[in-house]
Amino acid sequence: xxxxxxxxxxxxxxxxxxxxxxxxxxxxxxxxxxxxxxxxxxxxxxxxxxxxxxxxxxxxxxxxxxxxxxxxxxxxxxxxxxxxxxxxxxxxxxxxxxxxxxxxxxxxxxxxxxxxxxxxxxxxxxxxxxxxxxxxxxxxxxxxxxxxxxxxxxxxxxxxxxxxxxxxxxxxxxxxxxxxxxx
Amino acid sequence: xxxxxxxxxxxxxxxxxxxxxxxxxxxxxxxxxxxxxxxxxxxxxxxxxxxxxxxxxxxxxxxxxxxxxxxxxxxxxxxxxxxxxxxxxxxxxxxxxxxxxxxxxxxxxxxxxxxxxxxxxxxxxxxxxxxxxxxxxxxxxxxxxxxxxxxxxxxxxxxxxxxxxxxxxxxxxxxxxxxxxxxxxxxxxxxxxxxxxxxxxxxxxxxxxxxxxxxxxxxxxxxxxxxxxxxxxxxxxxxxxxxxxxxxxxxxxxxxxxxxxxxxxxxxxxxxxx
Amino acid sequence: xxxxxxxxxxxxxxxxxxxxxxxxxxxxxxxxxxxxxxxxxxxxxxxxxxxxxxxxxxxxxxxxxxxxxxxxxxxxxxxxxxxxxxxxxxxxxxxxxxxxxxxxxxxxxxxxxxxxxxxxxxxxxxx
Numbered sequence: 246x247x248x249x250x251x252x253x254x255x256x257x258x259x260x261x262x263x264x265x266x267x268x269x270x271x272x273x274x275x276x277x278x279x280x281x282x283x284x285x286x287x288x289x290x291x292x293x294x295x296x297x298x299x300x301x302x303x304x305x306x307x308x309x310x311x312x313x314x315x316x317x318x319x320x321x322x323x324x325x326x327x328x329x330x331x332x333x334x335x336x337x338x339x340x341x342x343x344x345x346x347x348x349x350x351x352x353x354x355x356x357x358x359x360x361x362x363x364x365x366x367x368x369x370x371x372x373x374x375x376x377x378x379x380x381x382x383x384x385x386x387x388x389x390x391x392x393x394x395x396x397x398x399x400x401x402x403x404x405x406x407x408x409x410x411x412x413x414x415x416x417x418x419x420x421x422x423x424x425x426x427x428x
Numbered sequence: 429x430x431x432x433x434x435x436x437x438x439x440x441x442x443x444x445x446x447x448x449x450x451x452x453x454x455x456x457x458x459x460x461x462x463x464x465x466x467x468x469x470x471x472x473x474x475x476x477x478x479x480x481x482x483x484x485x486x487x488x489x490x491x492x493x494x495x496x497x498x499x500x501x502x503x504x505x506x507x508x509x510x511x512x513x514x515x516x517x518x519x520x521x522x523x524x525x526x527x528x529x530x531x532x533x534x535x536x537x538x539x540x541x542x543x544x545x546x547x548x549x550x551x552x553x554x555x556x557x558x559x560x561x562x563x564x565x566x567x568x569x570x571x572x573x574x575x576x577x578x579x580x581x582x583x584x585x586x587x588x589x590x591x592x593x594x595x596x597x598x599x600x601x602x603x604x605x606x607x608x609x610x611x612x613x614x615x616x617x618x619x620x621x622x623x624x625x626x627x628x629x630x631x632x633x634x635x636x637x638x639x640x641x642x643x644x645x646x647x648x649x650x651x652x653x654x655x656x657x658x659x660x661x662x663x664x665x666x667x668x669x670x671x672x673x674x675x676x677x678x679x680x681x682x683x684x685x686x687x688x689x690x691x692x693x694x695x696x697x698x699x700x701x702x
Numbered sequence: 703x704x705x706x707x708x709x710x711x712x713x714x715x716x717x718x719x720x721x722x723x724x725x726x727x728x729x730x731x732x733x734x735x736x737x738x739x740x741x742x743x744x745x746x747x748x749x750x751x752x753x754x755x756x757x758x759x760x761x762x763x764x765x766x767x768x769x770x771x772x773x774x775x776x777x778x779x780x781x782x783x784x785x786x787x788x789x790x791x792x793x794x795x796x797x798x799x800x801x802x803x804x805x806x807x808x809x810x811x812x813x814x815x816x817x818x819x820x821x822x823x824x825x826x827x828x829x
Binding site: 271274275278281282286289360363364 | 462586587606
């Protein structure tokens with residue numbers, strides 16, 4: 246049998262969605278390592294989904310490479326402040342300002358994001374942390390998200406693609422003369 | 429919370445006696461978090477029952493697991509690096525000179541836990557010898573099946589490879605495996621892991637040129653220490669080298685060993701005629 | 703001993719400094735590589751720099767290369783402390799002249815182990 250023309254026409258590296266590259270257990274393991282090392286040795290994330298409050302804050306880093314998207318940490322504002330105190334421990338200032346909280350949750354997003362990136366096919370680059378309203382989900386298929394409780398408070402880590410879904414490819418077998426122009 | 433004040437105090441006293449480390453009041457959560465995996469691996473539902481079980485039926489192995497889990501340093505790669513420096517500076521050159529080129533050096537890591545010690549030895553030998561894989565065989569043993577399986581897999585978490593493993597060795601001898609790091613196939617080929625209870629008659633192994641038996645004897649009473657040293661000695665070559673933990677010695681336990689100072693560490697060699 | 707802690711996150715600067723001070727170091731801070739170079743050029747002579755990778759203005763890798771290109775700073779020990787943990791990046795940092803590499807997240811114990819490897823732990827902190 247000779248090489249079928251349709252296999253030649255296929256792109257060498259089809260863009261993969263995150264669920265083909267990483268599962269929720271991996272995201273949870275990465276987040277838990279960050280929590281036990283940075284927040285405290287008994288600070289576990291419990292995989293129980295809770296309803297995020299209306300007033301949330303997100304911190305994220307962008308990953309650009311074979312897979313491109315963001316690693317987003319979202320939680321309630323009060324939980325973000327508690328997280329900042331726990332992270333800083335004895336080094337925490339008496340009064341936390343907005344910048345302290347933004348900086349701390351940005352750094353946690355950076356640590357989780359760096360390790361998510363390292364578990365993905367590379368090489369990729371990691372952006373600086375951004376804090377604000379989470380980037381929108383461009384493709385619901387390209388999301389790997391965990392919802393957990395930390396000290397009973399809900400928190401989400403979402404690894405989400407930044408690109409819109411690819412157009413559905415035309416069914417290969419129904420098309421004996423594929424368009425070779427894609428090469 | 430399953431840990432009673434009495435159980436917590438028992439754990440504190442144990443850890444202080446065995447490691448001189450003081451667990452401050454309020455560290456109950458730490459004891460819970462660190463000991464829960466041990467309780468689960470023994471089929472017990474919680475840490476309270478683990479403590480009860482070990483208190484009623486004390487065993488050096490469970491004691492060692494508890495102390496190790498609560499003294500984080502045990503998991504470092506080059507923890508107390510002197511016995512490893514001694515291997516490449518003194519022991520290896522002397523053994524290579526004494527053995528024929530076709531003779532395979534036999535090294536035993538006698539309480540290998542999750543594998544840091546045997547793979548540290550394997551990395552050092554691979555860096556020091558051009559044909560380490562065919563020249564050296566490392567036997568890694570532990571009482572726990574779980575630890576033996578972890579050693580065989582040779583996979584370590586990010587937090588584990590962060591503990592005292594030089595970055596140059598990490599990138600040379602490991603490959604990323606998802607969120608973990610796995611030691612290279614050639615190192616895994618050098619290491620054979622199996623279950624072994626040091627407090628019982630030992631299986632047919634060796635004879636060993638080098639034995640690492642570190643931080644094990646401290647958990648046993650004097651007659652058991654003596655029996656272990658005797659059995660280990662029977663598996664060693666007459667010109668072999670034994671490394672113990674920094675706080676351990678054969679002196680006053682078994683007088684059939686000669687203590688040799690190598691740099692900042694000590695090795696013990698079988699005395700002739702005993 | 704003195705350390706210059708270089709990280710764009712002030713939380714991380716505080717965490718690293720607290721650990722180093724616990725081992726007996728005196729510390730100063732910089733928020734990116736250029737600020738750190740300025741501190742060195744002013745004459746501050748630390749024994750150790752801990753260096754984040756991703757920072758604004760000048761990243762950690764550029765900082766390592768800049769330090770290594772100046773013979774006056776040859777004695778300075780450079781330790782990356784970063785969440786960048788692809789194998790290829792660790793190789794790049796070591797090739798550029800970093801002495802050690804700590805992957806975030808880390809514990810104070812992990813920092814102490816690496817400093818012990820480098821012989822950079824003040825004597826009283828060995829336990």
